[in-house]
Amino acid sequence: MVNSYIQPGDNPDLTAERRQATFDTEELTVLFQGSARSVKRRREIYDYYQRSPDLQDPVPVDFLDRVEKYENAQRKMALLTKHVPKVVPDGNFEDLMNFFSTVFQQDGFPLGLHNSMLIPTIENNADDEQKREWLPKARANAFIGTYAQTELGHGTNLRKLETTATYDPNTEEFVLHSPTVTASKWWPGNLGKSSNFTVVVARLISKGKDYGPHPFFVQIRDPVTHKSVPGVTVGDIGPKFGINTNDNGFLRFDHLRIPRRNMFMKNAKVQPDGTYIPPVHDKLAYGSMVYVRSFMIRGMAHHLAQAATVAIRYSAIRRQGEVTPGAGEVQVLDYQTQQYRLLPQVARAWAFEIAGRYTRYLYQEFLSGIDKGSAAILPELHAVTSGLKSLVTHHVCLGIEQSRMACGGHGYSAASGLPQLYGIVVGGCTYEGENMVMLLQCARFLVKIAAAIRKGVAPGFKSEATAYFFVNSASNGNVSTPSGALAALEHASRRLTLLAYDRLEAIKATGKSHNIAWTEAGVDLRRAATAHTRTFIVRQFIEFVKTVKATPATKAVLEDLLKLYVYYEVIEADGDLLFDGHLKGADIEAARVQIYEALRRLRPNAVSLVDAFDFNERELNSVIGRRDGHVYENLLKWAQNSPLNKNDVLPFHHKYLGKAMIDAQDGLFSKL
Numbered sequence: 077m078v079n080s081y082i083q084p085g086d087n088p089d090l091t092a093e094r095r096q097a098t099f100d101t102e103e104l105t106v107l108f109q110g111s112a113r114s115v116k117r118r119r120e121i122y123d124y125y126q127r128s129p130d131l132q133d134p135v136p137v138d139f140l141d142r143v144e145k146y147e148n149a150q151r152k153m154a155l156l157t158k159h160v161p162k163v164v165p166d167g168n169f170e171d172l173m174n175f176f177s178t179v180f181q182q183d184g185f186p187l188g189l190h191n192s193m194l195i196p197t198i199e200n201n202a203d204d205e206q207k208r209e210w211l212p213k214a215r216a217n218a219f220i221g222t223y224a225q226t227e228l229g230h231g232t233n234l235r236k237l238e239t240t241a242t243y244d245p246n247t248e249e250f251v252l253h254s255p256t257v258t259a260s261k262w263w264p265g266n267l268g269k270s271s272n273f274t275v276v277v278a279r280l281i282s283k284g285k286d287y288g289p290h291p292f293f294v295q296i297r298d299p300v301t302h303k304s305v306p307g308v309t310v311g312d313i314g315p316k317f318g319i320n321t322n323d324n325g326f327l328r329f330d331h332l333r334i335p336r337r338n339m340f341m342k343n344a345k346v347q348p349d350g351t352y353i354p355p356v357h358d359k360l361a362y363g364s365m366v367y368v369r370s371f372m373i374r375g376m377a378h379h380l381a382q383a384a385t386v387a388i389r390y391s392a393i394r395r396q397g398e399v400t401p402g403a404g405e406v407q408v409l410d411y412q413t414q415q416y417r418l419l420p421q422v423a424r425a426w427a428f429e430i431a432g433r434y435t436r437y438l439y440q441e442f443l444s445g446i447d448k449g450s451a452a453i454l455p456e457l458h459a460v461t462s463g464l465k466s467l468v469t470h471h472v473c474l475g476i477e478q479s480r481m482a483c484g485g486h487g488y489s490a491a492s493g494l495p496q497l498y499g500i501v502v503g504g505c506t507y508e509g510e511n512m513v514m515l516l517q518c519a520r521f522l523v524k525i526a527a528a529i530r531k532g533v534a535p536g537f538k539s540e541a542t543a544y545f546f547v548n549s550a551s552n553g554n555v556s557t558p559s560g561a562l563a564a565l566e567h568a569s570r571r572l573t574l575l576a577y578d579r580l581e582a583i584k585a586t587g588k589s590h591n592i593a594w595t596e597a598g599v600d601l602r603r604a605a606t607a608h609t610r611t612f613i614v615r616q617f618i619e620f621v622k623t624v625k626a627t628p629a630t631k632a633v634l635e636d637l638l639k640l641y642v643y644y645e646v647i648e649a650d651g652d653l654l655f656d657g658h659l660k661g662a663d664i665e666a667a668r669v670q671i672y673e674a675l676r677r678l679r680p681n682a683v684s685l686v687d688a689f690d691f692n693e694r695e696l697n698s699v700i701g702r703r704d705g706h707v708y709e710n711l712l713k714w715a716q717n718s719p720l721n722k723n724d725v726l727p728f729h730h731k732y733l734g735k736a737m738i739d740a741q742d743g744l745f746s747k748l
């Protein structure tokens with residue numbers, strides 16, 4: 077079979093790996109990236125980038141300080157008007173996002189929040205007239221904006237946001253104010269220095285009544301001088317765990333006046349006299365969250381695939397230890413422990429990609445339901461995407477860190493790209509809904525199902541993903557097939573959901589309120605949500621592999637990846653599966669053997685599998701994960717960029733370290 081990544085002059089270990097491919101990498105690439113068109117355009121965009129010297133970084137950006145990184149990103153942004161019409165002439169959204177991530181990579185750039193949050197907020201929350209006024213300017217980048225919701229004092233509990241927008245009917249304006257220190261907006265991406273407009277979520281107060289948080293469109297800087305407007309204090313919040321090219325910012329208001337029509341009015345409205353009109357569909361806001369999260373799940377799946385690509389390619393060229401004396405050192409990828417660390421990451425990346433894809437399909441179903449006047453699918457969709465957002469970001473972080481550690485010392489170097497990738501991805505455990513809070517939201521939906529089961533009433537809503545709750549499982553589980561393993565995981569999920577519900581009810585029976593009981597049962601509720609989300613991913617992956625149109629050779633590797641994924645999950649959940657005797661120790665051991673067998677079969681394809689993800693060098697950002705495998709000479713070259721290497725002897729050496737050594741020598745010699 078063909079691995080299309082083989083090129084003359086590559087590291088021979090990688091070429092030998094690629095020659096073993098049992099499938100056509102191009103076929104798998106199209107399946108992973110979604111379509112032949114996507115793959116073609118991704119490659120054209122990367123080619124274009126390589127042919128554009130002005131878009132290149134002066135040195136690898138990890139050698140730049142924070143201001144230099146930010147300036148470099150601004151410099152490249154200014155070139156977009158020249159390049160975008162050439163490289164993405166039809167303005168295709170997916171292609172644009174590809175181009176941006178190729179040019180700017182993942183550490184943040186001035187248009188990041190503008191594209192991902194501001195424009196979608198206008199699209200989903202502005203009325204027609206507002207859209208006509210704001211959208212063309214936003215799409216042309218005539219202003220740059222962000223989304224300012226979180227405050228110093230509150231992130232999760234939006235009801236307690238403190239920024240106020242008080243309506244003044246005399247002037248038909250809102251007065252924006254930050255009444256306390258904790259009311260300061262804190263965290264919004266690109267707020268500190270890039271944005272001159274922002275969405276601000278503030279408590280709407282009209283005719284003396286507080287209607288709670290609503291979104292407003294607010295100018296914070298002068299469009300020409302870029303100075304902050306009177307009544308606004310804005311700046312950067314300082315260095316962070318990652319994404320330090322992003323100027324995440326703070327923002328305070330001192331009685332800033334904005335026109336009435338700068339309140340987003342597609343849903344709720346305030347009339348000129350101050351009369352408040354509530355939204356017709358109060359659930360619609362959840363729809364946009366679902367949409368953003370479904371894309372986030374895909375992005376996360378791809379980040380895990382990138383980490384696995386780096387670590388597996390490196391493990392194929394890294395030789396360490398002689399297993400058979402005299403036979404030479406082995407590739408570290410030949411150690412079963414290394415395969416057990418890395419290949420499950422490949423399988424998880426696939427599983428998460430498929431789950432994200434399915435949620436995007438469900439979102440489309442939701443939209444067509446809305447057109448017909450029904451939002452029935454929304455509670456489940458919200459629960460599923462909340463659970464997935466949390467589980468996927470968490471597992472992707474664990475997988476990146478596992479990949480990093482599997483690269484030994486070089487994984488700790490920024491040259492591997494893995495520490496930066498971890499820093500970027502771990503933020504995703506917090507933004508777009510803090511992970512623990514997301515799981516508890518998923519649990520709210522599950523508790524309703526459990527209540528229906530315990531009360532023996534028909535559920536309000538039943539779907540493919542929840543049907544298993546209403547079926548009794550076989551008394552003895554059997555994990556000899558992925559479907560059998562899914563049934564066992566469903567059994568555990570059902571038990572954990574009912575257990576969490578019973579715990580909740582038992583606490584309530586002691587006289588405690590529902591809310592108190594909810595906080596006291598939190599750990600079990602979280603366990604239930606995790607278990608249910610796991611069944612969702614496993615089911616979608618099984619379904620995908622069953623129905624995918626692929627050649628037998630490609631289908632065979634997908635089946636092995638599926639087995640690896642499913643049995644790895646069984647092992648991770650072994651305590652829950654064994655707890656009530658549904659599975660026995662022998663079943664768990666059988667699952668382990670399935671994993672070892674899958675690893676053995678996948679090992680010859682390991683490099684080809686990660687090649688088939690089709691990430692380019694810009695996306696991987698890794699010296700040790702290079703396609704050509706020429707790691708060592710390029711590590712030496714990379715290190716030459718260090719500013720510490722500009723001078724053989726640093727200008728201040730003799731002032732401190734050199735002087736200290738000379739003084740110590742003088743002391744020693746004077747004692748002689």
Ligand SMILES: Cc1cc2nc3c(=O)[nH]c(=O)nc-3n(C[C@H](O)[C@H](O)[C@H](O)COP(=O)(O)OP(=O)(O)OC[C@H]3O[C@@H](n4cnc5c(N)ncnc54)[C@H](O)[C@@H]3O)c2cc1C
Binds near residue numbers: 263507511
């Ligand atoms: C990299 C990054 C980028 C961001 N970008 C933006 C942005 O562009 N715009 C913006 O507005 N904000 C942004 N944020 C802020 C982000 O949305 C919030 O940090 C997030 O919503 C969590 O809120 P918090 O920080 O107040 O945490 P808290 O809500 O204070 O959470 C702290 C802890 O309390 C727990 N907790 C809180 N509530 C509950 C509950 N009900 N039940 C159980 N446990 C609970 C949490 O699990 C967590 O462990 C960003 C944050 C990061 C890290």
